Amino acid sequence: MESTAYFKDQFEQLQQTGPQGTIAGLRKEGFExxxxxxxxxxxxxxxxxxxxxxxxxxxxxxxxEAGIEPSELDAIRLPGHEQANELVFVNGIFKAEYSCIRSGxxxxxxxxxxxxxxxxxxxxxxxxxxxxxxxxxxxxxxxxTALIYGGLFIHVLKKQEPVQVYVYHILEAAAGPVLxxxxxxxxxxxxxxxxxxxxxxxxxxxxxxxxxxxEVVVEENAYVEYxxxxxxxxxxxxxxxxxxRQIGRSYVHTVSIALxxxxxxxxxxxxxxxxxxxxxxxxxxxxxGKTHVDNHTLIDNRKPNCFSNxxxxxxxxxxxxxxxxxxxxxxxxxxKTNAYQANxxxxxxxxxxxNAKPQLEIFADDVKCSHGCTVGQLDEEALFYLRARGISKxxxxxxxxxxxxxxxxxxxxxxxxxxxxxxxxDKHLSL
Amino acid sequence: MLSIKNxxxxxxxxxxxxxxxxxxxxxxxxxxxxxxxxxKSTLASVLAGREEFEVTEGEVEFxxxxxxxxxxxxxxxEGLFLAFQYPVEIPGVSTTxxxxxxxxxxxxxxxxxxxxxxxxxxxxxxxxxxVEIDQSLLSRSINEGFSGGEKKRNEVFQMAMLEPKLAIMDxxxxxxxxxxxxxxxxxINKLRSPERSILLITHYQRLLDYIQPDYVHVLxxxxxxxxxxxELALELEEKGYDFITDEVDLxxxx
Ligand SMILES: Nc1ncnc2c1ncn2[C@@H]1O[C@H](COP(=O)(O)OP(=O)(O)OP(=O)(O)O)[C@@H](O)[C@H]1O
Ligand SMILES: [Mg+2]
Numbered sequence: 001m002e003s004t005a006y007f008k009d010q011f012e013q014l015q016q017t018g019p020q021g022t023i024a025g026l027r028k029e030g031f032e033x034x035x036x037x038x039x040x041x042x043x044x045x046x047x048x049x050x051x052x053x054x055x056x057x058x059x060x061x062x063x064x065e066a067g068i069e070p071s072e073l074d075a076i077r078l079p080g081h082e083q084a085n086e087l088v089f090v091n092g093i094f095k096a097e098y099s100c101i102r103s104g105x106x107x108x109x110x111x112x113x114x115x116x117x118x119x120x121x122x123x124x125x126x127x128x129x130x131x132x133x134x135x136x137x138x139x140x141x142x143x144x145t146a147l148i149y150g151g152l153f154i155h156v157l158k159k160q161e162p163v164q165v166y167v168y169h170i171l172e173a174a175a176g177p178v179l180x181x182x183x184x185x186x187x188x189x190x191x192x193x194x195x196x197x198x199x200x201x202x203x204x205x206x207x208x209x210x211x212x213x214x215e216v217v218v219e220e221n222a223y224v225e226y227x228x229x230x231x232x233x234x235x236x237x238x239x240x241x242x243x244x245r246q247i248g249r250s251y252v253h254t255v256s257i258a259l260x261x262x263x264x265x266x267x268x269x270x271x272x273x274x275x276x277x278x279x280x281x282x283x284x285x286x287x288x289g290k291t292h293v294d295n296h297t298l299i300d301n302r303k304p305n306c307f308s309n310x311x312x313x314x315x316x317x318x319x320x321x322x323x324x325x326x327x328x329x330x331x332x333x334x335x336k337t338n339a340y341q342a343n344x345x346x347x348x349x350x351x352x353x354x355n356a357k358p359q360l361e362i363f364a365d366d367v368k369c370s371h372g373c374t375v376g377q378l379d380e381e382a383l384f385y386l387r388a389r390g391i392s393k394x395x396x397x398x399x400x401x402x403x404x405x406x407x408x409x410x411x412x413x414x415x416x417x418x419x420x421x422x423x424x425x426d427k428h429l430s431l
Numbered sequence: 432m433l434s435i436k437n438x439x440x441x442x443x444x445x446x447x448x449x450x451x452x453x454x455x456x457x458x459x460x461x462x463x464x465x466x467x468x469x470x471k472s473t474l475a476s477v478l479a480g481r482e483e484f485e486v487t488e489g490e491v492e493f494x495x496x497x498x499x500x501x502x503x504x505x506x507x508x509e510g511l512f513l514a515f516q517y518p519v520e521i522p523g524v525s526t527t528x529x530x531x532x533x534x535x536x537x538x539x540x541x542x543x544x545x546x547x548x549x550x551x552x553x554x555x556x557x558x559x560x561x562v563e564i565d566q567s568l569l570s571r572s573i574n575e576g577f578s579g580g581e582k583k584r585n586e587v588f589q590m591a592m593l594e595p596k597l598a599i600m601d602x603x604x605x606x607x608x609x610x611x612x613x614x615x616x617x618x619i620n621k622l623r624s625p626e627r628s629i630l631l632i633t634h635y636q637r638l639l640d641y642i643q644p645d646y647v648h649v650l651x652x653x654x655x656x657x658x659x660x661x662e663l664a665l666e667l668e669e670k671g672y673d674f675i676t677d678e679v680d681l682x683x684x685x
Contacts, residue, residue: 379519382519382521384482384503384519385519385521385573386521386524386533387480387503388479388480388506388507388513389507389529389530389533389589390508390537390540391504391532391533391536392536393502393504395536399524399529399532400521400524402524403522403572406523
């Protein structure tokens, strides 16, 4: 049986003790929404292959006050961090004391979401926070909103070159199962450039669940690269919603890499809400053990002359499950849309599962859209060729899998991060 | 070096090799000729260990070992090399990394230290010169977008790098222009040595003008139906296969 009653206590406590205003209002909406919908069920079309409610059969610790040791943070810093702004969430709460802002105030502003909602960013927060709820209508999105606390606001201003932001999500699950619900709003101002990277680490052996919502607003002439590295332990589950809106003619490039974890659901939404947007969305999932990764993507073309290219590739081995649900919408206004999607899978075991579903909904007539989806095996001819040169079967397989992953990895533009991902993948594949 | 005794092999339930016998001694060059579909590549695949082929009868000894007991990779490490009739394109795997892995896996198997970067590069340079292959090809993915001739040259280059005891060259001459044929044949000739045996599978006498074989065999319908010396190839060139195959068909009652 699912256990959700304690969310009500948490909600009421936040409403009573915290400041009133925009965020409290959103929480109220979120809570009502959550009450109405409940947790997503596998009977829900959007959750057909990811039975997320099984994760709620236990009660989680909602402790946002957990701390970490500096050494724990040092252990997970990503290469290139010396030049990056490092932002830390512990159990879903943004922790300024562990974070490190290296850019000047004319390049990057970072503050708690609550503070942004009360001060000079009030209108901005009111306009953009929870815009994703219009797209993701389910209980988990609502639950995140119902319990917004300790959120993060980022305003990117730097124009000459990208400002680097690393976001570390740390879940402290040594004391028992933990549920974190980080919330953030990122505003890339006109002409601003951002390279954003997120990584996830659970400390301790109990289960963790990270129900994350990140909303990114991209203004005219802004340039955003967004990287997500999911390589947590196998008790670590997450529902990770990234909702990116290009509200001026701009450029967005995303790469999601999922290696290890428990049950992982990614909602990656790109809303192309201005003429002439360009967007690239890449994903790689290399799954083993019992890992379950569900990539739900949406590209919503709302204005004319937008270009988007999407490539997701993945492998499912052992009894892993991969889900790809790629939805492209072309609204009536979005004439001359170019939208391309491809999804390539390799099934490596009889017990592994791959569910791939492209969804094209086109309401304009002058558009170019294409999609392709394949599920195959490793190329036997290539394997034989490598083995006939003395390379072991295992090593030959790793070489072919690395080659398969390579055209996503090249999309990670910062060299330090790309090499880091390559190393993680080499290790992951050869274990 | 290689001793094949009464090998029978099936693919998809169909018998392709119907009792092959062949002995190759160290340093010898043998040529196998024969009409399309007679089983030449099948023989090469069986020797290299392709799993789709099922050996139903017979035995193969290679350098003192029971070849059929060894995995594909161990056969290669023991010194068997197959130059493919149709080399495979493998996008995303760099040729240089691949060859380095191959060289070092073999060294490991033989209990040798891996080659350090400097020695490996030196060896690459030396062998590149030997088969006249361009550096630019080796920095690309394995065979990806290579022309037919470039692929064949890459096979000979790999042979040079791996220094096999026995090289089986499956139509390494087809698809080569006259200059490339000469270069590839010269490369192979330079790799001849008293310790190294070569089995050439070919349709053309012109290769044998460059690489003079010690023995020539005709493979037909899964059997070696005629063996002779290099003059046999000249005779085949002149008369075609009919004078042999008609006789065989007759004896088989076809
Ligand atoms: N994978 C396969 N499945 C079914 N039949 C096969 C397969 N591979 C080879 N054969 C058959 O085995 C026979 C011998 O083929 P093989 O490739 O050995 O001939 P070959 O002598 O090398 O011919 P060529 O001179 O054309 O290269 C042919 O009839 C071929 O169709
Ligand atoms: Mg052949």
